[in-house]
Amino acid sequence: FLFKLLMAVSFLGTIYFIEKIMRKISPVRAIQAVIFFALNPFVFIESLVSGHNDIVMMFFCVVGIYFLVSKRFYLSVLFILLSAAIKYVTVLLVPFVFLLGIASNKKIKIEWPTVFQIFILALCFGIVAAALRTHFQPWYLLFIFPILSLLVEKKHYLYPSIILSV
Numbered sequence: 611f612l613f614k615l616l617m618a619v620s621f622l623g624t625i626y627f628i629e630k631i632m633r634k635i636s637p638v639r640a641i642q643a644v645i646f647f648a649l650n651p652f653v654f655i656e657s658l659v660s661g662h663n664d665i666v667m668m669f670f671c672v673v674g675i676y677f678l679v680s681k682r683f684y685l686s687v688l689f690i691l692l693s694a695a696i697k698y699v700t701v702l703l704v705p706f707v708f709l710l711g712i713a714s715n716k717k718i719k720i721e722w723p724t725v726f727q728i729f730i731l732a733l734c735f736g737i738v739a740a741a742l743r744t745h746f747q748p749w750y751l752l753f754i755f756p757i758l759s760l761l762v763e764k765k766h767y768l769y770p771s772i773i774l775s776v
Contacts, residue, residue: 617661620669621653627672628759634679635722639762647759656749664752667696671703672756675729679722683711699736699753703729726760733757 625648632640657665674689686707694701706728733753740750
């Protein structure tokens with residue numbers, strides 16, 4: 611019971627922080643992003659029904675991304691490392707967070723959709739590495755769905771991920 615409760619709280623927390631991130635970077639798309647993630651049958655089944663701890667990992671990762679967007683880089687690194695303590699794949703994002711911190715200090719404008727695409731590529735690399743180590747598990751795709759939801763304006767990501775979910 612407590613394990614399922616942890617998954618449910620992580621799922622709801624992920625939804626909450628997706629909405630907060632989108633309110634900062636694209637307020638008109640915030641509801642779309644929440645709907646894409648929260649009502650996605652794949653995410654719903656793999657995180658709530660099957661109860662994989664990947665949703666807890668991604669909750670901490672999404673909190674880290676929220677702090678990244680808020681320009682609180684130390685907290686961002688902390689939460690992404692907490693995420694990596696659950697499963698190592700999100701440690702691949704830490705070098706990018708440091709680079710974004712440096713770019714922000716130099717007053718370089720950060721294009722968030724590009725950052726999220728890089729994060730997805732890094733996590734896809736982690737999925738491939740995990741699949742090569744053992745074999746592919748469908749819940750590995752939970753690594754990318756929260757970040758995909760932040761790219762709802764990019765239809766070339768949205769449509770394939772919807773098809774993949776069904």
